[in-house]
Amino acid sequence: MNTEPAPAEIGETPTSYDVSAVETKWLPVWEELDPFRADDASPKERKYALTMFPYPSGDLHMGHAEVFALHDVIARYWRFRGFEVLNPMGWDSFGLPAENAAIRNDEHPATYTYANIETQAASMKKYGLAFDWSRRLHTSDPEYYRWTQWLFLKFREQGLAYRKNSPVNWCPQDQTVLANEQVLADGTCERCGAEVTKRELTQWYFRTTAYAQELYACLDELQDTWIGKVVNAQRNWVGRSEGAHVRFRIEGREEPVTVYTTRPDTLYGATFMVVAADAPLAAELAELGGPERVEALSAYVEEIRKASDIDRLATDRTKTGIDLGVTATNPVSGEQVPVWAADYVLADYGTGAIMAVPAHDQRDLDFARKFDLPVRRVVDTGEPNPEETYEATTGNGTYVSSGPLDGLTDKTQGISTIIERLEADGTGEGTVNFRLRDWLLSRQRYWGAPIPIIHCPVDGEVPVPEDQLPVELPELRGADLKPKGTSPLGAATEWVEVACPTCGGPARRDSDTMDTFVDSSWYFLRFLSPHDHTQAFSSEQAAAWGPVDLYIGGDEHAVLHLLYARFFTKVLRDSGLLTWDEPFSAYLSQGKVINNGRKMSKSLGNGVDLGKQLDEFGVDAVRLTLVFASPPEDNIDWADMSPAGSLKFLQRAWRLSGDVASAPGVDVSTGERSLRSVIHRTVRDAEELVESHRFNVLIARTMELVNATRKAIDGVGTGGCGPEDPAVREAVETVAILLSMVTPYVAEEMWERLGHRPTVAHAAWPIVDPELLVEDSVTAVVQIQGKVKARLEVSPAITAADLESLALADDTVVAAIAGRPVRKVIVREPKLVNVVV
């Protein structure tokens, strides 16, 4: 600690406080008083404040420090404003790092996990956060994952959890499958960075697609209370599009092939059809084409399987594909078109088959060019003809060569005309399509919640009976956990081999564990009744507390965690367990803490250690710096920040508390008006600023109040009222209360020096006196042509007419008008007059 306490000379007021002494002094007092425990029986109006619970890897870092500091402002503020606040904390404690550490150190993952949890818990306590610690939970506790498993079984009963065989993302490094959401845009694993490959495996899925429409539609309600970019990201991820299914009859095949298109109006321009090469449909059609087509297809599929996702994802890659040797019939024109298989058509989007309209889709045009297929323009947009330029046109235009559409110029009308025709003929219909896929939840790893299913050769998939939950993890450690391509649980013979609950015969447990995102999809519900051994969560408490009033977290979870939690909420609502539609009424994401323009990382060597910052400047100064730095959602570059400056300010604020010369409880209403006016304006602004999450401005306003108070104390003779004035006490108490939301230690210390008993968290929020917000006089500006020419001191109650005549009589105004005729006068009393000449 570099803040030396001032030498305590007898009779002299110290000029600074000892940061570390204050921290050790108040921490036990708060533990004792426990002011933030939420009362389920409270008659008060409730608020549920939630911040994303951490994964226990090592100690807390700067990112945690920021989000917790921001979150704490809201939680403490609501409490001050008379709400009963639920503000819980726990750990998302299943996950790979613990498992990898266990392999490295030949130990059990729980050892690493729970040691880190204790480290983080101690740091959080020292960090002075307003959590209700009685509700602490860890998702890796059997008492928690028992209910994760129970929820899985409920979902399965409703057909929302199922198993299917499908090509899945496989991370060769972590030796496990990944959800689509866990594969980055460049085709690498979001966790370890390895290049993701594909494998054909039977895996468990949650049917998120069943809720695609609602997950999309409800975003409208969240538009104003969720941070915009997250709503946007969710919208993109769910990916709703409107279009049509169109059925093409295939020569020699009974079933027609259905394609999905968003441009049915270009149907007359379809010159070939393409099916996803890796879909079963392609194989079927190849058989129609003959043995050499089958062979060609399988060679082609082999080739594309070998290509990495990175290559696949390169958009400028040349198109590849093969002719399947079959023809399809265009349902409106009767035209015969060839059918191709290619990898630019995705098996799991739409129907896995498209009608190719090269003139009006660049991908199709590239393909047509490569394989010398015909291009036919059917919309004349006025741009050069794509048949010649090889630049597809996608805009509005006049339909040509399009039968009944010819001459039409409106795309919307063109689309609806074709859809009507298709529907009348029974060859297609309008439809809505989503990009969202089902959520792959199986993981071939150990440290997660086991999937509570038993596979019996006689009875098939049998759920573990509820009274046998939880299915606890067997004790495995070290080398037992090494990735081998199958789950480590599969090798735990004694654990895997069980009697079938239905027939009693030999059977095997499902040896996969659930994606840890399952654990975090419902933790906000478990906080409502964390010690209840009879149910996952209390629906009654959920109705009373929920939904979460404000959720704060990082935007790395903008699609994953938030989407999954929303999905869980909707399923549980439809199961009758919840009454609300969305889990988080408002969502705020904090920016990252970076250093010197770069993300902090070991390889760059620019990490900032939170512990060191706390040791050097103290908890309060670090919290203040993070809150003051910028609006919450902006990144903070630590290199631009000055925790030393923050500490300087806190010392100045603290010093005020030693200068107050009136007694506690003095009648502040007799205090000096101008200072009181600043106090009450500050409080009014503070309310608005906290509610609109402009915490950085809140700090600025508090600094302003500190400055004004200092002047009032010292400035006797120059307008200051001196330390005895009751307004000074009111000001300093207000500073302590405002600061307690951000810097609880120094605020508590000030509160004590002001002669109050702890804790400042119990202080009454100042009531704003509207009388004190009225100003004695205001400065009105007079503009000529919008440029300021003069200022007038006027009464705030002045009438428009009076202000106008006052302004027009002003010498500088008269001079500025210079005799020109006044054409118009705009008056916004009492602040502004604009003269137009």
Add this chain to the structure above:
RNA sequence: GCCCCGGUAGUCCAACGGCAGAGACAAUGGUCUCAAACACCAUCCAGUGUGGGUUCGAAUCCCACCCGGGGUACCA
């Protein structure tokens, strides 16, 4: 490519369509000191990315473009 968000003093950031500055960092000068650090006092600093438009009046609203950040990407 498409979709979001942003661009204001050297830096971080404020500013209901109405005086561009609330607050801070840095810098400079001073007080204090044997000297320095700390502390305190004072000073300095931009016309709001560019170009149009709307308006009596634009940092703020609209359009186009440039730059930065993020999301997404053969999604038919």
